Amino acid sequence: MKVAAYTRYELLRTVRNKRFMILALGFPLVLYFLIAAPNRHEQNLGGSGISAPLYLMVGLVAFGAMNAVLGSGARIAAERATGWNRQLRLTPLSTKTYFRTKVLTGYALALMTILLIYASGTLLGVRLTAGEWVRMTALILVGLIPFAALGILFGHLLTPDSIGPALGGTTAALAILGGVWFPIGGNGAMHYIAQGLPSYWLVQASHIGVGGNGWGATGWIVLTVWTVVAAYLARRAYERDTKRT
Amino acid sequence: MSVVTGILLQELTKSFGDVKAVRGIDVSIELGETVALLGPNGAGKSTTIDMLLGLLDPDDGAARLFGGSPRDAVAAGRVGAMLQVGSLIRDLSVRELISMVASLYPRPLGVDETIALTRIEEIADRRTQTLSGGETQRARFAVALVSNPDLLVLDEPTVAMDVESRRAFWTTMRDFAARGKTVLFATHYLEEADAYADRAVLMAHGRVVADGPPTEIKAMVGQRHIRATLPDVSPSELEQIAGVTRAERRGESVVLTCTDSDAAIRELLARYPAARDIEIVGAGLEEAFVELTGVEEYA
Numbered sequence: 127m128k129v130a131a132y133t134r135y136e137l138l139r140t141v142r143n144k145r146f147m148i149l150a151l152g153f154p155l156v157l158y159f160l161i162a163a164p165n166r167h168e169q170n171l172g173g174s175g176i177s178a179p180l181y182l183m184v185g186l187v188a189f190g191a192m193n194a195v196l197g198s199g200a201r202i203a204a205e206r207a208t209g210w211n212r213q214l215r216l217t218p219l220s221t222k223t224y225f226r227t228k229v230l231t232g233y234a235l236a237l238m239t240i241l242l243i244y245a246s247g248t249l250l251g252v253r254l255t256a257g258e259w260v261r262m263t264a265l266i267l268v269g270l271i272p273f274a275a276l277g278i279l280f281g282h283l284l285t286p287d288s289i290g291p292a293l294g295g296t297t298a299a300l301a302i303l304g305g306v307w308f309p310i311g312g313n314g315a316m317h318y319i320a321q322g323l324p325s326y327w328l329v330q331a332s333h334i335g336v337g338g339n340g341w342g343a344t345g346w347i348v349l350t351v352w353t354v355v356a357a358y359l360a361r362r363a364y365e366r367d368t369k370r371t
Numbered sequence: 372m373s374v375v376t377g378i379l380l381q382e383l384t385k386s387f388g389d390v391k392a393v394r395g396i397d398v399s400i401e402l403g404e405t406v407a408l409l410g411p412n413g414a415g416k417s418t419t420i421d422m423l424l425g426l427l428d429p430d431d432g433a434a435r436l437f438g439g440s441p442r443d444a445v446a447a448g449r450v451g452a453m454l455q456v457g458s459l460i461r462d463l464s465v466r467e468l469i470s471m472v473a474s475l476y477p478r479p480l481g482v483d484e485t486i487a488l489t490r491i492e493e494i495a496d497r498r499t500q501t502l503s504g505g506e507t508q509r510a511r512f513a514v515a516l517v518s519n520p521d522l523l524v525l526d527e528p529t530v531a532m533d534v535e536s537r538r539a540f541w542t543t544m545r546d547f548a549a550r551g552k553t554v555l556f557a558t559h560y561l562e563e564a565d566a567y568a569d570r571a572v573l574m575a576h577g578r579v580v581a582d583g584p585p586t587e588i589k590a591m592v593g594q595r596h597i598r599a600t601l602p603d604v605s606p607s608e609l610e611q612i613a614g615v616t617r618a619e620r621r622g623e624s625v626v627l628t629c630t631d632s633d634a635a636i637r638e639l640l641a642r643y644p645a646a647r648d649i650e651i652v653g654a655g656l657e658e659a660f661v662e663l664t665g666v667e668e669y670a
Contacts, residue, residue, distance in 0.1 A: 131474035139462035209457030216424055217475040217518070218448045368426045370417070370456060 154190030183247035190239040202281025265331035275356035282363035300325035382432030394577035407564035410574035451520030459499040504531035525556040595632040
């Protein structure tokens with residue numbers, strides 16, 4: 127109940143922040159229309175048998191969701207700069223509840239992004255079975271967990287000045303290396319590096335929409351390790367972050 | 372038998388690198404007391420408050436709130452605080468922000484009650500980012516009060532407030548204290564300590580240099596010095612003058628330490644019309660502290 131009331135206000139203030147909403151939701155959407163709309167009649171992208179709107183939709187869903195969840199870092203950094211973070215430590219809000227609130231807010235935004243991009247894809251002619259939509263979405267939501275922890279970690283380590291470039295750079299690097307923009311080849315060093323990244327598996331989750339199989343054991347292990355390590359570091363960063371700045 | 376004390380600070384010590392911010396503080400505050408933590412900037416007040424609230428771990432010593440650790444008291448929702456530095460998170464109205472904070476506490480005051488108590492009806496529906504500095508402080512006070520804390524800690528609360536806001540603020544603070552609450556506020560204004568506290572704890576250079584009723588502290592630090600050129604009169608004669616506590620000779624001139632410089636100067640001139648080059652200087656807080664502590668090397 128406590129989490130619900132607190133999260134409601136957290137969400138309210140997030141959606142009221144126009145600049146943030148435009149960046150978190152609008153940016154992936156604009157990107158999608160810019161690339162997919164001119165190619166909406168391409169039904170066989172690069173000989174793959176997949177239509178351009180579909181292929182771009184699944185890539186941007188992964189990117190947009192990652193972007194939305196990592197964005198909690200920027201909001202946390204801004205809260206810390208106002209001293210609000212210290213004020214919160216003087217309330218009974220536990221670390222657990224705090225994390226839950228931040229993760230729920232991040233997920234709510236991610237879900238909005240995902241649904242907006244799905245709607246845009248449908249508008250450009252994408253058709254999937256109900257089972258494909260559901261499986262793809264469910265696995266994406268699971269794959270976002272390490273990003274939620276990373277967002278909180280960044281928020282408690284960085285300042286509002288440095289978090290923009292840091293998050294932007296990280297998102298871009300994770301997106302490229304994870305195969306959001308172009309597929310990572312089947313072999314070679316790049317492939318091995320990519321498989322160690324959570325973004326690679328997020329993209330694999332979204333590729334259920336283009337006939338992918340989701341994750342094997344490697345995917346689950348990589349994502350679990352990232353989640354555990356990032357959550358541990360985020361918790362430590364939060365608990366140490368009580369000093370005057 | 373358990374002794375439940377409000378606040379107990381024992382040998383509290385904290386250094387930042389080479390800077391010894393707090394050098395072993397012992398203070399005990401009873402439930403229901405309103406105490407001013409008085410001292411100039413850099414005295415160690417905020418560091419003491421941070422340790423008292425569990426935001427900072429002491430190098431040595433301990434802070435106990437209601438017989439337990441600060442973190443336990445905070446987790447139980449018994450502490451409300453207004454820290455020195457801080458603004459509010461944006462994109463909520465003042466009323467929404469107060470409701471948000473209230474949702475975290477087990478026994479909060481009503482939101483409307485808090486707004487009425489802190490007299491912020493006129494800004495309650497404004498977004499926090501549109502408030503002026505003084506309005507922000509008043510909203511922050513409401514955020515600290517809505518928890519209905521047993522202990523209210525305020526670090527330099529009236530900074531950035533105009534005269535009107537200040538008056539409203541202190542009235543509210545007194546109304547709240549009258550409910551049997553314990554209040555600790557830090558200030559560098561002697562007048563605030565004098566007017567609103569039952570007791571003043573005077574800090575300088577990380578130490579407690581005096582602890583007592585504000586009137587006593589005021590007498591200690593409110594003294595003035597009269598300096599005059601006046602040869603051939605002995606200090607012991609000058610100490611007979613009403614209002615003079617100490618007289619010292621420095622070559623041709625004398626320095627009189629006075630609790631009542633008005634009475635002293637009249638009598639001085641009546642008795643010794645030859646006195647000239649007269650100066651009366653008020654001892655500022657900083658100066659008074661140095662005098663009380665005898666430690667100038669840290670200043």
